[in-house]
Amino acid sequence: MRKPMMAGNWKMNKTIAEATALAQAIVAAVGNEESVERVICPPFVALPAVAAVVAGSGIGVGAQNMHWEHSGAYTGEVSAPMLQGIAGYVILGHSERRQFFAETDTTVNRKVHAALAAGLTPIVCVGESLEQNAAGETHAFVSSQVKAALADIDAAQAQRLVIAYEPIWAIGTGRAATAEQAQAICGATVRGALAELYGAQVASRIRVLYGGSTNAKNIAEIMAQPDIDGALIGGASLQADSYAAMVRTTAATYAAH
Numbered sequence: 649m650r651k652p653m654m655a656g657n658w659k660m661n662k663t664i665a666e667a668t669a670l671a672q673a674i675v676a677a678v679g680n681e682e683s684v685e686r687v688i689c690p691p692f693v694a695l696p697a698v699a700a701v702v703a704g705s706g707i708g709v710g711a712q713n714m715h716w717e718h719s720g721a722y723t724g725e726v727s728a729p730m731l732q733g734i735a736g737y738v739i740l741g742h743s744e745r746r747q748f749f750a751e752t753d754t755t756v757n758r759k760v761h762a763a764l765a766a767g768l769t770p771i772v773c774v775g776e777s778l779e780q781n782a783a784g785e786t787h788a789f790v791s792s793q794v795k796a797a798l799a800d801i802d803a804a805q806a807q808r809l810v811i812a813y814e815p816i817w818a819i820g821t822g823r824a825a826t827a828e829q830a831q832a833i834c835g836a837t838v839r840g841a842l843a844e845l846y847g848a849q850v851a852s853r854i855r856v857l858y859g860g861s862t863n864a865k866n867i868a869e870i871m872a873q874p875d876i877d878g879a880l881i882g883g884a885s886l887q888a889d890s891y892a893a894m895v896r897t898t899a900a901t902y903a904a905h
């Protein structure tokens with residue numbers, strides 16, 4: 649049985665004071681919604697403050713990126729050991745990292761290995777561009793991204809990670825994929841790739857999220873899909889009321905997959 653996850657990706661938003669206030673409001677609103685795995689991912693500098701706010705609430709904290717090496721001459725980077733004890737999760741390979749910071753399938757794979765070795769839960773992002781979608785390349789591209797990100801990850805490790813399918817054309821555009829489109833890629837493509845790698849039984853235990861313009865209005869329909877186990881939420885996670893509404897809707901409507 650896959651526990652639903654609502655993960656908020658705050659991106660480069662919120663000062664430490666603002667992040668603290670938002671985390672406090674989220675704890676007050678959905679601290680008790682234990683049937684949903686709630687994860688909030690503030691900027692690095694706010695991680696300690698947010699971790700202190702959510703301590704004991706059951707809400708998890710995630711980073712938005714990390715380096716694959718433990719330490720060294722990598723100016724501006726943060727490693728998995730530095731996140732240990734503060735964050736339980738880490739978003740890896742977000743399309744904005746791939747697009748603006750030259751992340752590749754190879755570096756994402758290194759990060760997945762490093763995160764798992766450190767006991768962090770990776771939220772591994774995949775998704776096609778508008779051009780790829782229009783050219784009918786979505787299935788092949790997303791499938792190859794999943795397989796590349798999970799290269800040399802064994803079945804036991806794979807069950808400790810989460811995949812987030814985020815079509816680039818849906819991120820921050822207000823134009824979410826339809827529930828049917830999201831189900832088709834999360835199911836046949838992402839879970840299909842996981843089944844090719846690990847077999848259907850293991851694939852059925854790995855959570856697959858959808859991300860891209862999810863909000864309090866469209867989340868019920870998205871969460872009703874059999875292969876969608878949660879959402880990676882950008883804009884709508886920056887306000888406690890919309891994030892809380894999405895958690896509550898999921899708690900009320902998700903039929904355990």
Ligand code: PGA
Nearest residue numbers: 819820860861881882883
């Ligand atoms: P969005 O972002 O919900 O604002 O579209 C999702 C994401 O990039 O994770």
